[in-house]
Amino acid sequence: MFSDRRRRRAARRIRPGDGHALKRYRWWQPLSRALFHLDLVGDDGRPETWSVDVRLWGDSDDGDVRARLYRDGVHLATSKLPAELPVTGGTVQVDTSSYGLRRCHYVTPDGRERRLVPDPLSAEGRRARLERERPGLSRGLGVASWAVLVVALLIGVPQIVEQISQIPPVAENVDTFTSPVHLSSALNVALLVATILASTERALRLRYHWLLDGGLFGDD
Incomplete structure (x- = not known):
């Protein structure tokens, strides 16, 4: 609302x-x-x-x-x-x-x-048709999208916090944070792409959560 x-x-x-x-x-x-x-x-x-x-x-x-x-x-x-x-x-x-x-x-x-x-011809309409005709597959896609975003949040946030803590003005006032997880550049790119796809799938169903869909890679 x-x-x-x-x-x-x-x-x-x-x-x-x-x-x-x-x-x-x-x-x-x-x-x-x-x-x-x-x-x-x-x-x-x-x-x-x-x-x-x-x-x-x-x-x-x-x-x-x-x-x-x-x-x-x-x-x-x-x-x-x-x-x-x-x-x-x-x-x-x-x-x-x-x-x-x-x-x-x-x-x-x-x-x-x-x-x-x-509209039936739109991407949202096609996704809605999949939900009606293949409810099991639709639920599976929904769960997969949610899981990808949760994983992205758990892995991405510590890496971002580590980078912020190493900025000189920040490091002078707080202890440097070391992320328990470090991914290669290729894996980080793959995670970003998966996150975009997952958020897009959720947007086709008008699903939105301020943290999962907007807190890490998108808007608030």
């Missing part, structure tokens, strides 16, 4: 849409675009399809990552992230991590929330 302060800041970032049509998802966009949908019933009783489109690498003009909100395929609003976009009966909260989306949820005024449904 967004804090009250975050909610006020998000409201100031919203800009009105220009009415252009939502572009359909292309096969080459899984790593650069996230597209989610939400089916609601309007105040007039008619069904509505709301869509949130996020270009994960940022817009071409300024590099900022924005969420674009559509209703029935028509552009209604745009906001830099983190965003809270008004829809029928509530808001859609959108935020990213270094590896993809960390949040894309519909939230009602009483605090109930549900995740939007990823």
